[in-house]
Amino acid sequence: MIEVEDLSKHYGRTRAVDGLTFTAPSGRVTGFLGPNGAGKSTTMRMILGLDRPTGGRAAIDGLRYRDLPDPLRAVGALLDTDGIPPGMTAAGHLRWVAAAARLPDRRVDEVLGAVGLSGVAGKRVGGFSLGMRQRLGIATALLGDPGTLVLDEPVNGLDPEGVRWVRTLMRSLAAEGRTVLVSSHLMGEMAETADRVVVIGLGRLIADTTVADLVRKGAGGRVRVSGPRPGPLAAVLRDHGCTVETDAGDGTADLLVTGAEAAGVGELAARYGLVLHGLTTERPSLEDVFMELTGADADHVSAPVARTGGKR
Numbered sequence: 001m002i003e004v005e006d007l008s009k010h011y012g013r014t015r016a017v018d019g020l021t022f023t024a025p026s027g028r029v030t031g032f033l034g035p036n037g038a039g040k041s042t043t044m045r046m047i048l049g050l051d052r053p054t055g056g057r058a059a060i061d062g063l064r065y066r067d068l069p070d071p072l073r074a075v076g077a078l079l080d081t082d083g084i085p086p087g088m089t090a091a092g093h094l095r096w097v098a099a100a101a102r103l104p105d106r107r108v109d110e111v112l113g114a115v116g117l118s119g120v121a122g123k124r125v126g127g128f129s130l131g132m133r134q135r136l137g138i139a140t141a142l143l144g145d146p147g148t149l150v151l152d153e154p155v156n157g158l159d160p161e162g163v164r165w166v167r168t169l170m171r172s173l174a175a176e177g178r179t180v181l182v183s184s185h186l187m188g189e190m191a192e193t194a195d196r197v198v199v200i201g202l203g204r205l206i207a208d209t210t211v212a213d214l215v216r217k218g219a220g221g222r223v224r225v226s227g228p229r230p231g232p233l234a235a236v237l238r239d240h241g242c243t244v245e246t247d248a249g250d251g252t253a254d255l256l257v258t259g260a261e262a263a264g265v266g267e268l269a270a271r272y273g274l275v276l277h278g279l280t281t282e283r284p285s286l287e288d289v290f291m292e293l294t295g296a297d298a299d300h301v302s303a304p305v306a307r308t309g310g311k312r
């Protein structure tokens with residue numbers, strides 16, 4: 001289990017992490033989500049003892065990283081893979097880490113097999129694609145057979161098959177009772193993998209919940225309705241307390257209705273003798289919910305593009 005309690009990290013006036021509290025339980029994949037610059041990597045670095053907190057604490061199975069008796073067997077991490085010397089072979093790199101942590105050499109072959117790199121064990125890392133480097137980084141994290149895994153954007157650079165592989169791997173690691181904390185800035189990516197999600201923005205907690213609950217929160221949705229007489233239909237719906245907008249896209253003039261379910265809209269139309277051509281419920285995607293939650297906290301919100309030409 002990972003416990004983060006009132007954790008803060010300030011760089012000058014930048015509050016990279018600001019009073020953050022959450023728990024990543026064992027036996028679960030916890031998605032750690034936030035837009036770029038939200039403070040995910042900084043939090044992970046503090047969990048791993050690589051950055052000293054300005055305040056608060058982070059603990060793995062009740063101990064700070066530096067107090068863990070055998071850190072590499074307790075926690076495996078994937079941060080960035082740039083640090084692996086390009087002249088080293090995949091197996092050479094893993095053997096070096098294994099020796100430093102007094103892990104048996106046979107683990108090197110085991111983890112190379114587990115990540116699908118056995119065939120390139122003797123190849124230099126400098127020639128590896130980003131996806132292969134990610135796999136090697138994950139192999140390094142698995143080397144000590146740790147009970148806790150901290151993975152920063154593990155699917156970065158992976159092709160669809162690789163993404164699926166990482167998802168399956170994370171789920172099976174959690175099913176074995178391990179704690180898996182995995183960061184991403186893409187909600188959709190987490191929806192199929194994580195049991196829980198911790199969402200942060202500007203270093204602060206925005207949501208700590210299950211994926212299912214997040215879907216429910218965004219379940220409000222709206223009803224898209226079309227028919228030959230949109231004007232009278234809109235008037236009837238408004239008279240019954242609905243909010244109605246017109247979506248005049250691609251030649252149609254659909255009505256977007258909030259405040260009623262599709263069945264209610266259909267029944268009202270029937271009662272007033274109004275023909276309908278289309279009636280669908282539109283639920284926001286998880287990505288929409290995520291954007292809604294984090295939108296105001298994005299580190300770099302796009303500025304409106306300056307108008308060119310015309311009057312200045």
Ligand SMILES: Nc1ncnc2c1ncn2[C@@H]1O[C@H](COP(=O)(O)OP(=O)(O)OP(=O)(O)O)[C@@H](O)[C@H]1O
Binds near residue numbers: 011299
């Ligand atoms: N060493 C540092 N010195 C100064 N500021 C830093 C340092 N490390 C991080 N920051 C700042 O702290 C904030 C959080 O950065 P962090 O890398 O933790 O975010 P993130 O959520 O991991 O983003 P990304 O998804 O882009 O990796 C950013 O504003 C960043 O510029």
